[in-house]
Amino acid sequence: xxxxxxxxxxxxxxxxxxxxxxxxxxxxxxxxxxxxxxxxxxxxxxxxxxxxxxxxxxxxxxxxxxxxxxxxxxxxxxxxxxxxxxxxxxxxxxxxxxxxxxxxxxxxxxxxxxxxxxxxxxxxxxxxxxxxxxxxxxxxxxxxxxxxxxxxxxxxxxxxxxxxxxxxxxxxxxxxxxxxxxxxxxxxxxxxxxxxxxxxxxxxxxxxxxxxxxxxxxxxxxxxxxxxxxxxxxxxxxxxxxxxxxxxxxxxxxxxxxxxxxxxxxxxxxxxxxxxxxxxxxxxxxxxxxxxxxxxxxxxxxxxxxxxxxxxxxxxxxxxxxxxxxxxxxxxxxxxxxxxxxxxxxxxxxxxxxxxxxxxxxxxxxxxxxxxxxxxxxxxxxxxxxxxxxxxxxxxxxxxxxxxxxxxxxxxxxxxxxxxxxxxxxxxxxxxxxxxxxxxxxxxxxxxxxxxxxxxxxxxxxxxxxxxxxxxxxxxxxxxxxxxxxxxxxxxxxxxxxxxxxxxxxxxxxxxxxxxxxxxxxxxxxxxxxxxxxxxxxxxxxxxxxxxxxxxxxxx
Numbered sequence: 001x002x003x004x005x006x007x008x009x010x011x012x013x014x015x016x017x018x019x020x021x022x023x024x025x026x027x028x029x030x031x032x033x034x035x036x037x038x039x040x041x042x043x044x045x046x047x048x049x050x051x052x053x054x055x056x057x058x059x060x061x062x063x064x065x066x067x068x069x070x071x072x073x074x075x076x077x078x079x080x081x082x083x084x085x086x087x088x089x090x091x092x093x094x095x096x097x098x099x100x101x102x103x104x105x106x107x108x109x110x111x112x113x114x115x116x117x118x119x120x121x122x123x124x125x126x127x128x129x130x131x132x133x134x135x136x137x138x139x140x141x142x143x144x145x146x147x148x149x150x151x152x153x154x155x156x157x158x159x160x161x162x163x164x165x166x167x168x169x170x171x172x173x174x175x176x177x178x179x180x181x182x183x184x185x186x187x188x189x190x191x192x193x194x195x196x197x198x199x200x201x202x203x204x205x206x207x208x209x210x211x212x213x214x215x216x217x218x219x220x221x222x223x224x225x226x227x228x229x230x231x232x233x234x235x236x237x238x239x240x241x242x243x244x245x246x247x248x249x250x251x252x253x254x255x256x257x258x259x260x261x262x263x264x265x266x267x268x269x270x271x272x273x274x275x276x277x278x279x280x281x282x283x284x285x286x287x288x289x290x291x292x293x294x295x296x297x298x299x300x301x302x303x304x305x306x307x308x309x310x311x312x313x314x315x316x317x318x319x320x321x322x323x324x325x326x327x328x329x330x331x332x333x334x335x336x337x338x339x340x341x342x343x344x345x346x347x348x349x350x351x352x353x354x355x356x357x358x359x360x361x362x363x364x365x366x367x368x369x370x371x372x373x374x375x376x377x378x379x380x381x382x383x384x385x386x387x388x389x390x391x392x393x394x395x396x397x398x399x400x401x402x403x404x405x406x407x408x409x410x411x412x413x414x415x416x417x418x419x420x421x422x423x424x425x426x427x428x429x430x431x432x433x434x435x436x437x438x439x440x441x442x443x444x445x446x447x448x449x450x451x452x453x454x455x456x457x458x459x460x461x462x463x464x465x466x467x468x469x470x471x472x473x474x475x476x477x478x479x480x481x482x483x484x485x486x487x488x489x490x491x492x493x494x495x496x497x498x499x500x501x502x503x504x505x506x507x508x509x510x511x512x513x514x515x516x517x518x519x520x521x522x523x524x525x526x527x528x529x530x531x532x533x534x535x536x537x538x539x540x541x542x543x544x545x546x547x548x549x550x551x552x553x554x555x556x
Contacts, residue, residue, distance in 0.1 A: 176239030224253020
């Protein structure tokens, strides 16, 4: 069965409220959430049993959102259902959403029940129980069905709930004794992620989140729920002397069943030549809409030298750990890769990234040299492959370090255009916009980065960027909440602690602020405003004054 036909079949996976809707019973149900009950049949909204006054149009909007709480409802759909396709302004939609929120004790800041998905639509996220009423008018019996809860903890999961398929590629298992070819178990899935990320019809979870799941006995349904994806691709690389057997397996995370599998055999010498065949075969098997020749065009432009390719992936293992020691190891691997293959664009981009990390986190005393290296290696990567999203993003990061935010934004936007599912591209673009004070774009881009890679090792930085964006907007309470979340996330460094302190200080939360101030001095005794602004070259004087005020209150 083709994937397209399979998806049509699986649309009939049964949830009680969907089933009742098919047979016309949907209005004979009540929806219970928080302290509210919504009864479509009686056209009533009640709070703790008391009737809530609500306009008919607002009631219909709330009903539409509640009945479709398992997905985002687009603005176009709202216009069709509520205004019968009449021409309606965004302001009118926003006005009705505001009243719907007010009716259920919500607002645009908390968004506990109705979540805004910037520029796209809205989603009802409160945990909801469905009560089906007995159709016998003489009976008072009711049957309650618990619907799948929608957590309000992660504000960005709704991005994965789109009509297009979503997938996570897990690191493969290596079967056999220790061997240098073990890196294939990560390198091939990485190539698959990069190839699929260039395609616009599929939502692909980034490496940083997918590679968290390395257990041999993985549970597709549990992983699917954790990552918010419908499909899961796993595999293995088995060592048989001079021969390697590479197996891939596609699972449906809703049922746990295997949809498709394939096995590839190669000698140790020709494995590099068949890896693009693996990428093309997997891509073409996942979706029948795209012809094989377009799938082949989706491949990565990587080195033809297997040793260089292996060193590049070994470097990736260390690059995202964000410690001085690991960053140096990553740099060494990337250097070896460029020596083995001077035309390997991604290895040069890797060197640019490690140089950026040295400069940003002040790992050494040669910051200006690190900044120049970040740009030099990025330029070389762009020369070798101007269409590579990683190369474009490193160029943008390098220019960001030099304070050229306008040029930086151009390259970072390029990385997203080239790879619409590139989480690091969204994060870097958001960071650049945040430095320029453009929170209208920085906040949704930070959220999109989190949606694409909800378990990324860089999650702390994504939350920290959101916190600073809230600071710029003057929403100090949200900034403080998100800032503490960022600082408590594994991997967060002292600069993230400083962002948390800024938010808490401006929110006048003195007790917590003192705790974080002490933590900063313990972790980085030389922490100062000058050190902070060297990493965050804000272009707006007003923003710098606000941040300076927050740090200055606690002696920085």
